[in-house]
Amino acid sequence: MKEKPLLVVGIDPGTTTAYALLDVDGNIIGLHSAKELSVDALIAKVTSMGIPACVGCDKAKVPAYVERFAVQVSAKLFSPPDDIRIDEKRKLTKGFGFKNNHEMDALASAVFAYNRVEGLFRRVDKFLEARGKKELSNNVKELVVKKGVSISGALDLLAEPDKKETRIIKKAVEQKKLAEKDFIELYNELKKSEQDNKILKQQNRLLSDKLKKAEKKPVKKEPKTKPDERLEQKDKKIEILNKEIAKKDKEIKEKAAGLSNFNKILSEISTKLVVKKLKNLGWSEFQSKQDIIHKGNVLLVEDPAEFSKKTLAELKGLVEIIIHKKDIPTKFLDLGFVFVNAQDLGEFQETELFAFVNKGRFEEARKSRDLLKKIVQSYKKERST
Structure with a gap:
């Protein structure tokens, strides 16, 4: 059975609705318009022709029709x-x-969306071609565009579905113990750590090769340089290389320990709450992590005293509970967040972007803070009447 093509969809909604379909090479494979075309009817027509990867529109404020289509096809x-x-x-x-x-209008919307992903499509093809996996092109592109998985991570998910950490996280998602977005972010961080470790090992091999060459290389006779000085220069070069190798070795061991810890965390994920980390509540820190913070998430903030009013405004309605390591400013108590002291949660593991808190300890602390919040609110209400 022939594989369905991946589609870039452009939609112009209205009494007469038009839609345009482009393939991953930017060719038109469908362009139609019809009166009174419902979202469900459009979905049936589009999915019969391929798999919608992304959807474009020509309006800054996305029409509800277009948004509903994108949500329902997960594009x-x-x-x-x-x-x-x-x-x-x-x-x-x-x-x-x-x-x-x-x-x-529909075609312009499709071309606009295609221009946003064309470079990514090319990078996927180049990456897969170098690894002899071109047959997975559409599947990798779908995961990368629709789910936000890294290119190497998407390839691993498809080529090595039985890998231990992949099975653990997927099982957690299937059993509703872990949100799909958290799965994608955890998986991307895991793949980044693995890639970093691979690069460190490559760098170390190059340094080791340089060291071997330096040790074997005879001391050149240069004018105006004494033999002892030339030997000293060679020894200094070897010493510098040895220090660099030792430094890289240490980094490799730290990365390996981090990966081992990550895998241990994943094996216990069903008992953990995945928390997103921020160093502080400053605007630049929030912007750098904004993509991984979703509605209903719990945050762990190292130092909440460093903050921006803009960040607090963005977090309102997005996040309800903030775990803090350092003390929170007193004025924060009226902002509507529930603050939980990290010390009340016992020991928990952390990676660069996430913390993994025991669900039982978290629920106890949250209920305690919720009760305190209600008491304070009730007290303030009584004082104001």
């Missing part, structure tokens, strides 16, 4: 910062044929 949604102007649409659709303005 990545792209919208422009400002509405796409008519002259821009003409440029985007130049050389293509279409029957009406609705189809032009």
Whole structure:
């Protein structure tokens, strides 16, 4: 059975709805318009032709119709910062044929979305070609675009589905013990650590080769340089290389220990709450981690006293519970967050982006803080009446 193509979809909703379908090479494989076309009918038509990877529209404010389509087919949604102007649409659709303005708008939306992912598609193809895995191209692109998995991580998921850590996390997701987004982020961090360790080992091998050559290399006779000085220069070079190798060795051991710890955490994931980490509540720190923070997440903040009002405004409605290591400013108590002291949670493991807290200890601390919050609110209400 022939594999369905991966699709980039452009939609222009309205009384007359138009949709455009591009393949991963940017070729049009579908362009149609129809009156009174429901989202469900559109989904049936599009999925009969392929797998929607991403969806584009020409409006800065995404129409509900387009958003509903993207959510239901789990596709990545792209919208422009400002509405796409008519002259821009003409440029985007130049050389293509279409029957009406609705189809032009849908096609412009599809080309806009395609331009956002074209470079990524090329990187996937280059990566897979170098590893002799071109047959997995569509599957890898789908995981990378729709789920946000790294390219190497997507390949591992597809090529090595029985790998221990892959099975552990997938099982946790299937049993609803771990959200899919957290699975993607955990998996990406794991793959990054593995890749970092691989690079360190490669660097160490190169340094070891340099050291061997330096040790074997005869001392060159240079004018105005005494034999003892030349020997001393060689010894210094060897000493520097040895220090670099020792440093890399230490980094490799630390990375290996980190990976071992990560795998241990994954094996116990069903008893853990996955918490997102921030060093502080400053705006630059929040921006650097914004992609991994989702509605309903719990945060672990090292130093909440370093903060930005902009960050606090962004977190309101997104996060309810903040675990803190250092003391929180007194004025934070009126912000509506539930603050839990990290000391009340016992020992917990951490990686660069995540902390893994015992669910039982967390629930006890949360209930205690919730009760305290209610008592304070009740007291304030009584004082104000």
